[in-house]
Amino acid sequence: MKTIHINSTKINDTFNFLKQTFGGNYSQNLREHILNIDSDLACGSIRGMQLNGGISFFQFDLKFTEDVELIFKFPVKKYLNFAYCSEGKLAHKFNQDDKKVELETFQTGILTNIIQEQNIIYFQKELLVTASFINVDVSLDSNSGKYIINHQLKEQFVNNQNKDVILVGSYNLKVAERIKQLQAVRQEGVVRTLLIEGLVNVILALEIEQHRLDLEHKENHTGNLTRAEMSKVKDLSEFINNFPETSLTVTELAQKIGLTPSKIQEGFKLMHNTTVNDYIRDVRVTKSEELIKTTDMNISEILYTLGFSSRSYFSKIFKEKYNCSPNRYKIQNKLAVSA
Numbered sequence: 001m002k003t004i005h006i007n008s009t010k011i012n013d014t015f016n017f018l019k020q021t022f023g024g025n026y027s028q029n030l031r032e033h034i035l036n037i038d039s040d041l042a043c044g045s046i047r048g049m050q051l052n053g054g055i056s057f058f059q060f061d062l063k064f065t066e067d068v069e070l071i072f073k074f075p076v077k078k079y080l081n082f083a084y085c086s087e088g089k090l091a092h093k094f095n096q097d098d099k100k101v102e103l104e105t106f107q108t109g110i111l112t113n114i115i116q117e118q119n120i121i122y123f124q125k126e127l128l129v130t131a132s133f134i135n136v137d138v139s140l141d142s143n144s145g146k147y148i149i150n151h152q153l154k155e156q157f158v159n160n161q162n163k164d165v166i167l168v169g170s171y172n173l174k175v176a177e178r179i180k181q182l183q184a185v186r187q188e189g190v191v192r193t194l195l196i197e198g199l200v201n202v203i204l205a206l207e208i209e210q211h212r213l214d215l216e217h218k219e220n221h222t223g224n225l226t227r228a229e230m231s232k233v234k235d236l237s238e239f240i241n242n243f244p245e246t247s248l249t250v251t252e253l254a255q256k257i258g259l260t261p262s263k264i265q266e267g268f269k270l271m272h273n274t275t276v277n278d279y280i281r282d283v284r285v286t287k288s289e290e291l292i293k294t295t296d297m298n299i300s301e302i303l304y305t306l307g308f309s310s311r312s313y314f315s316k317i318f319k320e321k322y323n324c325s326p327n328r329y330k331i332q333n334k335l336a337v338s339a
Contacts, residue, residue, distance in 0.1 A: 002041065002068045009074060009135075011050045018046060030193050041065055044128070049196060054137035054150055057200045059182075063128045072119045078139045080157050081119065082207045083109040084172075086179045088129035091122035094164045101166050103131075106176055106230050108169035108207045114161045132179060134204050153208075169210045171230045173271035177237075178203045225267055232257045233267030237279070244284045245307035250276050284308065285321050292330050299326050 004021055008014050015033045019026045024037035035046045044062035051057060074081070083090070085107055091100040092109070094116045103109045111119055123129055138158055142151035157165070182199045185192055225233070236257050240246065246253075253276065254261045268276050284306045291302045300311070308314040318326045 002064075002066055003071065004068065005071045005073070007073045009079070011048050011056055015046075015048060030189065032193065032196065037062070041068075049193075049200070051197050051200060054140045054147060055200070055204070056135045057196075058133045058135070059131070059179075060123075060133075061128075061130045062123065064123050064125050066125045068123045068125075070121045070123070072121070073117050074113045074119060075139075076113050076115060076117060077158050078137060079113065080136045080138050080153050081111040082134040082136070082204060083111060084132045084175050084179070084203070084207065085109075086130045086132070086176045088127045088131075089124070090129060090131055091124075092166060093120050094118055094166075095120070101168060103168060104171075105227050106171040106173060106234075107227075108172055108175065108210050110157065110165070110167040110169070110207070110211060112157050112161060112165040114158070114164050116164050130179070132203070134200060134207070136204070167211065167214075169207070169214050171225065171227060171270070172206065172210050173230055173234055173237075173267070174273075175203055175206050175210075176234060177271070178206065225263060225270070229259060229263060230267060230270075232259055233264060233271060236264065237268075237271060240280055240283055244280065244287050245305060246280070247307055281317060282321075285314075285317055288314070288318065288326070289322060289329070292326065293333050299330070302326075 006014060006017060008017065011033060015026060015035060018035055022035065022037045022042055023039045024035050026033070026035045028034070031049050031051070033048045037044055037046070042062050042064045044060075046058070046060055046062070048056065048058045083092075083103055085103045085105055087105060089105060090103045092103065092111065093100050094113070095118055100122065101109075113119065136150060136153055138150050138154035140147040140150045142148050178199055182196060182203075185195050185199075187195060236253060239256075248256065250261045250264060254264050257264075259267075264276055268274060268279055272279050274282070288302050288306055291297055291305065292299075297305070303311060303314055315325055318324075318329070322329055324332070
């Protein structure tokens with residue numbers, strides 16, 4: 001077991017230490033820090049960013065060649081840590097004598113240091129792990145009205161606690177989708193920083209919402225779907241996005257991934273808050289808008305490409321989403337491009 005102590009909460013010092021420990025190529029883009037690693041101990045990357053409002057974000061996308069424990073030191077009652085594992089699994093405990101608590105793929109977790117300063121995160125060797133951590137400084141003074149959210153989180157998760165707390169939540173695919181969007185950001189400079197900051201705040205909101213839902217549904221804490229089944233629903237969502245013209249029924253889609261139609265519907269409700277058919281419809285309409293803006297295809301060609309069988313139906317749902325008919329949208333887009 002390789003043990004690594006990380007004693008600083010300052011992002012610059014943390015990344016300089018990680019660079020010294022793992023080697024690799026370290027770069028900084030405005031507030032974003034990126035360490036790409038390819039060494040005897042680990043392969044992958046670590047990203048981090050200091051955001052506004054006393055919030056920082058870290059993402060580990062790593063595979064270690066041996067079991068590793070990262071020991072982070074956090075001042076007590078100062079930081080609230082939101083964790084999410086989008087691939088692989090992690091284990092956590094506050095000190096060596098505690099029992100490990102696992103955070104599996106698609107699960108959320110909330111960590112609060114009340115009496116001890118340590119957070120020990122375990123990575124299993126030869127297992128690719130993608131995990132994100134959002135740290136919120138809840139010690140910031142809210143008297144000026146600037147840190148109201150931090151204060152509210154402190155009231156909810158820190159005040160009146162007499163022991164260290166780890167809350168492992170349900171499987172949540174909505175967070176996985178946002179993590180994927182985060183990884184797909186290709187812009188540079190200020191635009192990149194703003195996009196990442198926006199997505200991190202959405203992820204934080206989703207994790208807080210997941211905790212609220214878990215409290216409301218304690219008896220069915222993780223739903224009826226297993227982690228493997230949730231992963232299949234995620235794969236099916238990606239299939240629909242890549243092939244929106246698919247004419248497969250819900251039953252046929254269920255057979256394609258080896259789940260029952262009811263489990264697929266439950267998964268789409270959890271992940272997208274909609275039904276499978278409504279999700280397919282929304283993906284098609286969104287893709288049609290992209291094709292109108294980026295190609296010279298006429299409306300009939302777009303209908304055929306995306307699998308719509310009724311022009312009037314397509315026009316109806318397009319107008320519901322974009323408050324404009326497809327033909328009018330195409331004309332306006334041409335005028336905007338030529339202006």
